[in-house]
Amino acid sequence: MVNIGVLALQGSFREHLYMLSRIEGVNPCEVKTIADLKKVSGLILPGGESTTIGKLLRDFEFIEPLIQRITTGMPVWGTCAGMILLAKEIVDEEYCHLGLMDIAVRRNAYGSQLDSFNTAMIIPRVSNEEVPLVFIRAPWVERAGANVDIVATLNDRIIAVQQENMLATSFHPELTQDLSFHKYFARMIMDKGNSI
């Protein structure tokens, strides 16, 4: 069994836990404390409100332990607000949160809540079939460093990236029935032989 954590401070963590519970060999774990973080082999940073999650991470002194785990190889996947948390740069904002991925992201890039939308596309890295994509006040990646793999683009905008053990998506696979991204992330962890 591999313990995969979901940061459970704010946002769509229950939906991610449910998706993980549908994958054989995966034990989904809520991560609310630094002690919880120690028990997992990979971590999902869910969608929600990046400013709120970032503030909670600071208040609970979670930033340093997270940076330590991720920079020493723990696979991490940020969805939507989670992507913003991972970015080294947030366009038009002075500060970033974890500042680990070599990307500049634009928050609410597609507009307001009313401009949220669904689409689908084939993303060869995760599946040979179309993957449904749900965008809710989503960011896009405005710049990506040379060391960042572009996993998917939509209308010339980058919406999914990977930099070694870090994966980030603008959209919310946890709000669909499709397990492709969760399985891909579980493989990233299992391939490292990271199960506890």
Ligand SMILES: NC(=O)CC[C@H](N)C(=O)O
């Ligand atoms: N669905 C989401 O996670 C939205 C992200 C949100 N707009 C933010 O900036 O944090």
